[in-house]
Amino acid sequence: MTTTATTHGTLPEAPIAACWAWVIDQRQWRLGGHTNDSAExxxxxxxxxxxxxxxxxxxxLRILLQSRTLAERLTLSQPDREAWETGERDASDASLLDDVYREIAGREVEFAWSRTAHSTAVVAHPWSPGLCQDAGSERDEAPVPMDVRExxxxxxxxLLGAEARNDVERLEQLIHHDFYEIGRTGRYWEREEVIRVLNTMPDQVQAVSFDRVVELAPGVAHVRFRTEDALGVVHRSSIWMREGDRWQQRYHQGTPDTQTG
Structure with missing residues (x-):
């Protein structure tokens, strides 16, 4: 059996927060932010x-890539790879490419461009292209029904207000058992610590505005919003998953807006 993963990356100036992501299935996926110079x-x-x-x-392992150029580069034969490496290489990609080549040594790994890959491999992971989007690319995310969006x-x-924060039982219902967060300071937070901090932290948000809710897969939604408090503006991103008849927050990230003020 071959494991199939789909990857994606965006530029820092993308219309949504720049991120990288990969997915195998609904229980095997990860994403994170970045400040790299190129989508590759x-x-x-x-x-x-x-x-x-x-x-x-x-x-x-079969990896389907969003970038056709990168897929072609990673499938170079050893002689072609060595010939390419003696030419000019993008400095932002070179070190990462070297790391990839080291990781695949001795492993059975295949790379392919996702748009020419066998259709069943793409359909098996319909939500992966929606994790991140390039500026100007077609959006493959499904619109969220209005009642679900609301x-x-x-x-x-x-979760921003005192009513839920003052209720530990409510917080435990809202926050997924595998939840983690990367906070505005870059600190990594796990579920129990987040519940404790939320329960003791007063409501500090002065303004909030939502601008994006999309369905990444059935029962998986991404929401993007912006908050403002005494410390400044924070761009926020959350992933919610439906467990039974209940939506729970699975992941959250807050990134300070350093361009304002």
């Missing part, structure tokens, strides 16, 4: 991460 360097970060995440597997916005908003 961003996607290489996703490739490296999925290689590391599957390092212990003995199954062949519900997720309401749940996200409740």
């Amino acid at each position: 360097a961003s996607e290489l970060m996703a490739v490296l991460d999925v290689l590391n995440a599957t390092a212990g597997s003995r199954e062949p 519900q997720i916005v309401r749940l996200e908003s409740s």
Whole structure:
């Protein structure tokens, strides 16, 4: 059996927060932010991460890439690769490419461009292209039904207010058991610590505005919004998953806006 992963990356100036992402299925995926100079360097970060995440597997790995150029580069034969490496290389990509080549040594790894890959491989992971989007690219995310959108916005908003924060049982219902967060300072937070901090932290948000709610897969939604408090503006991104009849926050990231003020 071959494990199939799909990767993606965006530029820092993309219309949504710049990120890299990979997905195998609804329980095997990751994404993160970046400040790389190129979308290819961003996607290489996703490739490296999925290689590391599957390092212990003995199954062949097939990686579908959003970038056609990168897919072609990673499938070069050893002589062609060496010839290319003696020419000019983008400095932002070179180190990451070297890391990828080291990770695939001795492993059965295949790279392909996602748009020419076999259709069943793409359909198996329909939400992966929606994790991030290039500026000007076609959007493959499904629109969220209005009632679901309103519900997720309401749940996200409740985490900003005192009513939910003062209720530990409510917080435990809203926050997924595998939740983690990268906060505005870059600190990594896990579920229990986030619940404790939210329960003791007063409501500090002065303004909030939502601008994006999309469905990444059935029962998986991404919401993007902006908050403002005494410390400044923060761009926020959350992933919500439906567990049974309940939506729970699975991931959250806050990035300070350093361009304002």
